[in-house]
Amino acid sequence: MIAGVGLSLYLPLAAHWAADAFDEALGARAATTPMIVGARGSRFDLVLHGLYFRARSEGTVAYGESTALREAGHGRVIPLHVQFTAGGQPVVGTSLDYFDFRKLQLARGESMALLGDCVLGANAAQQLKLGPNDKLKTDRKNLFDLAGDYPLQLNVSGVLAATGTADDEGVFVDVKTAWIIAGHGHGHNEQESNATNAPSAKLVKTHLEITPENMDTFHFHGDTTALPLTAILVEPMGAKETAMVMGRYQNNGTLQALKPPVVVDEMMGMVMRVRQFLDANYALVASTMGLLLALIVALSRRLRAQEMETLFLLGCSRGTQFALQAAELLMIFTTAGILALVAAWATVGWARDYLSTLAG
Amino acid sequence: MKHFIFLLFIVLLSCKPAVTEPTPQAGKPRVAVVNYPLAFFVERIGGDLVEMHFPDIEGDPAFWKPTAAEVRGFQSADLILLNGASYAKWTAWASLPDSRTVNTSAAFRDAFITVNADAAHQHGKGSEHSHAGTAFTTWLDFKQAQHQAAAVHRALASLLPAHAETLANNFAALQRDLASLDADLRGIAADLGEIPLLGSHPVYQYVARGYGLNIRSVHWEPDAMPDAAGWAELAALRKTHPAKVMLWEAEPNKAIVAKLKARGIRGVVFTPCANGTASTDWLVMMRENAAALRAVPGLE
Numbered sequence: 008m009i010a011g012v013g014l015s016l017y018l019p020l021a022a023h024w025a026a027d028a029f030d031e032a033l034g035a036r037a038a039t040t041p042m043i044v045g046a047r048g049s050r051f052d053l054v055l056h057g058l059y060f061r062a063r064s065e066g067t068v069a070y071g072e073s074t075a076l077r078e079a080g081h082g083r084v085i086p087l088h089v090q091f092t093a094g095g096q097p098v099v100g101t102s103l104d105y106f107d108f109r110k111l112q113l114a115r116g117e118s119m120a121l122l123g124d125c126v127l128g129a130n131a132a133q134q135l136k137l138g139p140n141d142k143l144k145t146d147r148k149n150l151f152d153l154a155g156d157y158p159l160q161l162n163v164s165g166v167l168a169a170t171g172t173a174d175d176e177g178v179f180v181d182v183k184t185a186w187i188i189a190g191h192g193h194g195h196n197e198q199e200s201n202a203t204n205a206p207s208a209k210l211v212k213t214h215l216e217i218t219p220e221n222m223d224t225f226h227f228h229g230d231t232t233a234l235p236l237t238a239i240l241v242e243p244m245g246a247k248e249t250a251m252v253m254g255r256y257q258n259n260g261t262l263q264a265l266k267p268p269v270v271v272d273e274m275m276g277m278v279m280r281v282r283q284f285l286d287a288n289y290a291l292v293a294s295t296m297g298l299l300l301a302l303i304v305a306l307s308r309r310l311r312a313q314e315m316e317t318l319f320l321l322g323c324s325r326g327t328q329f330a331l332q333a334a335e336l337l338m339i340f341t342t343a344g345i346l347a348l349v350a351a352w353a354t355v356g357w358a359r360d361y362l363s364t365l366a367g
Numbered sequence: 368m369k370h371f372i373f374l375l376f377i378v379l380l381s382c383k384p385a386v387t388e389p390t391p392q393a394g395k396p397r398v399a400v401v402n403y404p405l406a407f408f409v410e411r412i413g414g415d416l417v418e419m420h421f422p423d424i425e426g427d428p429a430f431w432k433p434t435a436a437e438v439r440g441f442q443s444a445d446l447i448l449l450n451g452a453s454y455a456k457w458t459a460w461a462s463l464p465d466s467r468t469v470n471t472s473a474a475f476r477d478a479f480i481t482v483n484a485d486a487a488h489q490h491g492k493g494s495e496h497s498h499a500g501t502a503f504t505t506w507l508d509f510k511q512a513q514h515q516a517a518a519v520h521r522a523l524a525s526l527l528p529a530h531a532e533t534l535a536n537n538f539a540a541l542q543r544d545l546a547s548l549d550a551d552l553r554g555i556a557a558d559l560g561e562i563p564l565l566g567s568h569p570v571y572q573y574v575a576r577g578y579g580l581n582i583r584s585v586h587w588e589p590d591a592m593p594d595a596a597g598w599a600e601l602a603a604l605r606k607t608h609p610a611k612v613m614l615w616e617a618e619p620n621k622a623i624v625a626k627l628k629a630r631g632i633r634g635v636v637f638t639p640c641a642n643g644t645a646s647t648d649w650l651v652m653m654r655e656n657a658a659a660l661r662a663v664p665g666l667e
Contacts, residue, residue: 083466103464120435122460181462222460
């Protein structure tokens with residue numbers, strides 16, 4: 008009986024608290040990200056991509072757009088290129104400004120300095136069992152595409168302190184390194200440049216590596232302002248600048264500017280509607296449980312009728328008997344309530360980290 | 368009793384932990400630059416208000432290859448000033464904070480000169496490099512230098528808003544000097560007219576375009592005797608460009624001077640002054656450049 012009552016209390020409690028924790032985590036991350044610019048398409052996808060590095064395949068925005076925004080002087084502008092993974096963790100191509108923007112601190116090692124350097128989020132470092140001066144290869148998107156992107160060996164320069172956000176999962180590289188992973192830039196090795204009949208480095212090597220010796224051979228063909236970003240984070244200096252950035256993209260056919268707090272509120276509105284449906288469901292379950300309890304109490308009273316009559320004959324009044332039965336029920340409800348509270352609290356506490364990265 | 372309370376009060380006061388005074392923001396803003404002309408502009412505009420970071424670089428800063436630690440020296444600066452026009456190739460391989468980085472030639476990026484692909488070459492013991500891509504000695508056109516100085520001023524003004532007036536006065540003085548240099552060189556160039564000149568190195572594109580000088584360049588170094596192919600290239604060039612003066616980035620060695628003299632060519636030092644020393648003053652060096660051009664045969 009305690010288990011039955013406890014479970015019927017636990018479910019709505021845990022669901023409510025979990026939804027609140029999710030709302031809080033998503034809202035907090037969105038609140039610190041005033042604006043995201045990216046290709047037109049699903050608004051939710053773009054915001055979740057910018058906040059949680061969730062994969063997105065709805066077009067790109069040219070790097071020149073990021074430069075133009077910065078030169079317009081509206082505020083801090085941070086490029087994002089998130090398209091690849093390394094050891095299953097998202098490779099986040101960005102600039103050093105991202106670390107200031109998110110107030111990320113290094114726990115070990117140093118910041119990225121040169122092409123091929125990477126800084127690991129706390130969980131990424133733990134999962135990959137890597138630290139400063141270790142190497143990490145990016146994952147191939149398609150194993151059967153011989154002409155496609157080659158894994159790039161990254162040099163781990165540092166590990167970030169844990170933040171309890173999606174940043175803990177990231178492998179942060181300079182956006183130029185991300186472009187090299189994507190094949191927009193490349194270097195030449197000694198063998199390639201000296202021997203005309205030498206086999207292609209791509210056929211010989213299983214991955215690319217940027218070293219101090221070959222670093223200066225890495226270059227990008229064409230106009231770097233046309234190279235792709237998957238999103239741009241913007242931190243306008245004030246309301247006026249926010250309006251100017253929004254206005255800049257209002258009638259843009261290919262790009263959109265979004266305010267993550269607004270989009271996340273909208274998204275949470277949908278979650279709340281689902282919660283209302285669940286609440287109705289819980290109310291029905293609770294009613295059923297109540298009827299069942301009433302039935303159990305009625306049957307129990309009938310079964311114990313002779314026992315109650317004996318008690319009455321021994322001098323126990325009807326009122327005392329009622330009080331005894333009420334106390335029994337109270338004990339059951341109290342125990343079930345406490346168990347449900349503890350279980351719900353433990354569940355949400357255990358799932359909080361997971362919830363903070365759930366959107367990714 | 369009153370005495371006891373008073374004593375207790377004194378004891379409690381003496382037990383109060385010392386208040387840690389907020390330490391004033393120690394040090395001046397750190398400004399990192401990629402070449403000496405920018406260092407000079409910062410020195411003239413910012414003066415003692417800023418701390419300069421221009422590392423000791425052996426050779427041309429355009430082709431410097433910093434280590435990760437040296438890059439971090441730039442990353443930690445409050446302001447990083449780039450020359451732009453693909454100068455300081457290392458900035459393409461390094462991670463620099465965009466919000467603190469200013470490209471001083473952005474205002475005239477549409478006027479950059481594209482250089483055709485050429486053979487890579489070496490400066491002394493330095494690493495091999497190529498000038499293909501974008502011509503980068505932007506400051507040798509003093510009108511462009513004025514734009515770059517203006518960019519430096521804007522960046523410093525936003526870094527030090529409390530010193531806006533001092534910075535503006537210093538900037539105005541620098542602009543006057545640059546304008547005077549520009550006028551001088553314009554006058555000399557007008558006198559030179561179409562007189563053909565040779566450049567020992569492909570670094571005179573902007574001075575040639577800016578002042579209408581008739582310069583064509585070879586790929587020589589002041590401290591390395593050109594090989595037979597180099598001399599043959601010069602001979603071929605002179606058939607269509609009969610120059611009698613060659614501009615050098617630095618004083619060429621005596622053997623080269625002698626061989627040039629034998630061919631009727633006089634060397635004139637016109638240094639871009641991309642890398643400064645303790646005794647260098649960029650403005651003085653530029654005035655010496657102008658004076659050297661004024662002494663070109665035909666103008667004397």
